[in-house]
Amino acid sequence: MADKSRTTVTKKPLADFKVGVDNVIFSVDTEQNRLLVLLVMRQHEPYRDRWCLPGTLVRQGESLEESAYRILSEKIRAKNLYLEQLFTFGDIGRDPREAPDSYAVRYLSVSYFALVPFSQAELIADGVSGIAWYPVNQVPELAFDHNRILEYGHRRLCNKLEYSPVAFDVLPEAFTLSDLYQLYTTVLGENFSDYSNFRTRLLKLGFLSDTGIKTSRGAGRPASLYRFDAEAFAPLKNKPMVFI
Structure with a gap:
């Protein structure tokens, strides 16, 4: 009786994940009827001098929510705001720093969306080469997959307005x-x-x-x-x- 061949399953090594937090910060300019999103300009590669959502890598001993609030406090001053976790984006190759030959190091983005009052919001330009409110319908091509994150955040905001306060x-x-x-x-x-x-x-x-x-x-x-x-x-x- 012939031996049945056995299929050898090669186990892939575990990936080394780096976790970032990206904030989709919305504001409503009711005087000019504009829904705005806050963008910052990247100062380093990859995507140097490209607009992106405010983000950071999570620090040791820091929760995801603490990281999200840190981004807010470093980029904007506002008395009233709403913040909620949005989604985790982790497609292979979403970040150019992932080595295409192995993807041993992966970059995850845990995104949050925030809503802040436009009349009270004060932008903080420290440590960035550019920071600005952009009308959502006029946003340029952003770094990484941030256009996709923004689109997801916009849908969530619209849905939240329909059923939540x-x-x-x-x-x-x-x-x-x-x-x-x-x-x-x-x-x-x-x-x-x-x-x-x-x-x-x-x-x-x-x-x-x-x-x-x-x-x-x-x-x-x-x-x-x-x-x-x-x-x-x-x-x-x-x-x-x-x-x-």
């Missing part, structure tokens, strides 16, 4: 319904809902509290100021299409 993390404590609507139309586009339906739906849901104070802007009628009531919103948490 993320907008209230960057609005003032007291705001008008017009302020809120302007933020939504800037991110989602004016076709997502007309103002009348938006206003009616939000007030019916019952998680906005009228402060009893009105504010005058321009020649129009004074507008009521509202506050977000987190306790009243709790039963609606994570239900899709709350705001639309």
Whole structure:
């Protein structure tokens, strides 16, 4: 009886991973109806003098979230912000520093997305050759796979606005319904809902509290100021299409 041949499985050695954190930092310029993303210019190879998302390699003894907040504190000053982990990008060859003959050293990017108030955000230019807000629809070709990370972050932001109260993390404590609507139309586009339906739906849901104070802007009628009531919103948490 002939011996059955055996297939020898060659075990590949474990890869040596370097972990970075890249932040997709969004802001909404409601005066000019622009959704913006923060970009910095790389000072070193690879991709020297190319725009990219703010990022860093994780330091020893530092958590991923601590690394993400460190990037924020080094690039921007803002009182109110929202930060959430986005996705892990680890395709082979995503970083030119990976040796193509073995890929023994791999570069992972754990991405976060943040939303900060534009009027209060102060950029920090220390240690970078360039830092700027770019309209999302005018972003150039970025270093690494950062265009893909930005696209993923943009989709997440749009989805979060539809079912979560993320907008209230960057609005003032007291705001008008017009302020809120302007933020939504800037991110989602004016076709997502007309103002009348938006206003009616939000007030019916019952998680906005009228402060009893009105504010005058321009020649129009004074507008009521509202506050977000987190306790009243709790039963609606994570239900899709709350705001639309």
